[in-house]
Amino acid sequence: MRRIISKIDEITGNIITLKADGVGLGELAAVESHGRSTLGQVIRTKNDNVTLQVFGGTKGISTDDRVRFLGRPMQVKYGPSMLGRIFNGAGVPIDDGPEPVEESIAVGGPSFNPANRIIPTQMIRTNIPMIDVFNSLVVSQKLPIFSVPGEPYNQLLARVGMQAEADIIILGGMGLKFDDFIFFRRTFDESGVMNRVIMFIHLASDPVVECLLVPDMALAVAEQFAVAGKRVLVLLTDLTNFSDSLKEISISMEQIPSNRGYPGDLYSQLAARYEKAVDIEGLGSITILAVTTMPGDDVTHPVPDNTGYITEGQFYLRNGVIDPFGSLSRLKQNVVSKVTRKDHNDIMNTMIRLYSDCRQSRNKVAMGFKTSKWDETLLAYGNDFERELMDLNVNMPIETALDQCWTILARHFEPWQTGLKNDLTNQYWPKSGAAEGAA
Amino acid sequence: MTTMGKVVAAYGNMVTVQFDKEVRQNEVAFIQPADGGSLKSEVIRVNGDQCNVQVFEDTVGVRVGDQVTFTGNLLSVELGPGLLQQIYDGLQNPLPELSKQVGLFLKRGVYANSLDRRVDWEFTPIAKPGQVVKAGNVLGAVPEGKFAHKIFVPFNFVGAATIKTMASKGKFKVDQVVCEAEDERGQAVNFTLMQVWPIKVALKAYKERLLPTEPLVTGARIVDSFFPVAKGGTACIPGPFGSGKTVLQQLISRYADADIIIVAACGERAGEVVETLREFPHLEDPYTGRTLMERTVIICNTSSMPVAAREASIYTAVTIGEYYRQMGLDILILADSTSRWAQALREMSGRLEEIPGEEAFPAYLQSRIAEFYERAGAVRLFDGNQGALSIIGTVSPAGGNFEEPVTQGTLAVVGSFLGLTWARSNARRFPAIDPLISWSKYLDQMKVKLNQTDPEWTNKIKKAQRLLYEGNEIKKRMDVVGEEGVSIPDFSLFLKAEFLDAVYLQQNAFDAVDAANTIERQFDTFGLVGEVLAKEFTFESKDQARESFMKLQSLFRNMNSSPFQGEAHVRFKDEIRRALEV
């Protein structure tokens, strides 16, 4: 049913209310105001009152603007011609290219049947040692990057996108700064992956709540490609902006907030998106890497907190590096030393344990306590570990990175000091290592 | 005549319906949106000629004016042979069956029979013609795996019935009549192998509730020895994200000595259920040698599945548990996570515009939590047998702060509190149950049973707990004044506490042997640990003290990962004894 209403009764926040009948929940409407058209979605009906959330915001909307119901919920185009294309938060092309001609698909479709899931066992190589060696990313994983604002999280995301083994990369930007948008586009262009990339970009200058559609569009397209057998990597930045938009809407709806103004269903809202990550037996997969900026570096803030309860681990980005403490890939057990080299598990644990000891030695130094010879060894080791592995500029395949771990160990320690099992040190301890260590 | 209605308002998964005749609180209604399908819903509030229903499905496309049919039946589950090994959603739809019908993804409005109508069960009659029976009386039995699945007169049958004919031994499908009877008014009634029961009503067909005094062995040393759970008791596992709640529950689901385990994945990750689902059919039940799947029911309403069905899922689980308890079995329900269920209540309460309590949870949160855990219990049945239903639920407190309403509401009603902290999980001290904050009232309640093998057992455990506190006090002091600020005896006391933690409280979930301990093994290991704790060490220096405990620790860890009473186990025990003699 397509009806045009030209009387709006109520305008509050990003919400308008008007009288209409035969309108379904979730249905879209075009709100036409002074030559400008923005999408609205029905979020509540009561008798003949219909409440819409207006994605373009209500600024300048007049009570006599035209509201045209489209008779369908939100959709997005899907097909191979989407590749290499850039769309805005409403799904409209912003790259001067033509409107895609392909079929439209619904967004926010039903869940993957849990009974059809399989245990994921494929690692995604990123060539970033802090990921590949210490917190391996696994196909179908959903993993956020917890970051203080100002950290190079978009750089990290772009690099993973560029280097990861994926057939298709879908970038969903929410509240993305213009510079970051250009950065992503240039990175993907220059590295020659743009023909496998689809971007849904909501810019920081766009109406705030328009970003709410971005993850759903990105994931709906990803899902279709995955069913068609493609390995899809979805990059989302920044879900804190998404959550803040949810907060705005819920406050306009006069919902009682549960925690610091966020709605009680924040968990379900985020989970509905993250749970789209899947490995489909015999077909493709969706892996989700997302950015969650943590206001005030506070992990108990509702957005990172709810996210942590949903995702399969997290990467902490601090001081420009992926912090090995707190960062965790919960799926790494599935691949470490099972599909990777057999020394992977032990070397990973040993390196981290020694690095943790090094941090304690650093504390001693900071407190002005006396340091032992062992402390000195650990301090030197820690510096090399940071420079040769942790630095985000380091770029090497996992095999090289594992070799590098052995080299660093041999430079500073005797095999027995590392606690590594003999069968491993016999096989992997560099022969020249002792000489280098003594030097 | 059935009651009909029309949608007058819709908001999220809450729909307001104007109805024509009568409705019951908690009855099931179906909404028929214009674009087809039929959406299952539950009446949750009635006001004049309107009622609010929560819809167990996505409500996109629901319009004012859509038709609603009321069923007159409360939200119920099917009970009968064939529940075991099933993987259900929160409303008891078998997920593998849905997958056969509609493919990779779930589909709104598609429902399937909970019990397979095609399977033949070998029925053996027990009741005889002429016998007068009441609700809960046994009519016969069918073998289901290793259990004799009893077939009862439906628990909701009112009054008495006289059996006219009884089927003879043979194969029957769940919906076939095995008993024809006549009720008190002379009406004919038929009984089949299955029945239905409303999930929000506790099934209490037993003579009396008993005080739980029998330990439920989980295999986790810190739980069984320090903070035990009773058969028929309740426990909660609160902890921040990533602290190890799910891993602990998965371990318990493998190793607990219950007859039947019901895993309720309530609003958590779908990926976590997959391991259970894919591996249990191949893993051996440590108590019977059959597959683990044969004693398992999975209720799986994960975080992206409809929220109202999530709310129902834990009731579905507990109802199936109560049903098997009627057969005199020990049932364990593992609910992960009850916070997601509480959040579902909160979402609905918000849409109903009820006056909110703390953190916007409804004021009745506490009583709902209590009602749920109260459905656990050890009972004496009418036939004199005993059954038990235990519940272990995880809680996911916002920000990891235990002062929030769900944790507090749960702590007020459970018998054992296994609190997980980041401090321990970040230090990789798994299972990350913090022994300084956790408690179990069952340690005293089960004293008689626990002290059967060793009359001093509970005293020893309490003494060890005190040691942990003392060790922690010394540690706090050292954090301020450094190691050099404490005496050598204090330092070795601290090391003893650390030692107890390292070799007994911590347990390696990924070591095939260490992952779970029988109670005999726990007695054995703790005996040896006790010798170390009791020994008066005289150390020259702190370094020497540290080294001695490091060596002992290494020996104990090796012992822990050696098969019980095997050659290596005996050898490490000997080595430990020798180390203690010097």
Ligand SMILES: Nc1ncnc2c1ncn2[C@@H]1O[C@H](COP(=O)(O)OP(=O)(O)OP(=O)(O)O)[C@@H](O)[C@H]1O
């Ligand atoms: N007993 C254990 N031994 C070793 N590692 C463990 C253990 N328990 C948990 N872990 C580690 O911690 C991770 C998180 O554990 P788990 O999934 O049980 O956390 P959780 O408390 O259920 O978190 P959430 O609330 O987010 O669901 C695991 O993936 C594993 O790496």
Ligand SMILES: [Mg+2]
């Ligand atoms: Mg969990």
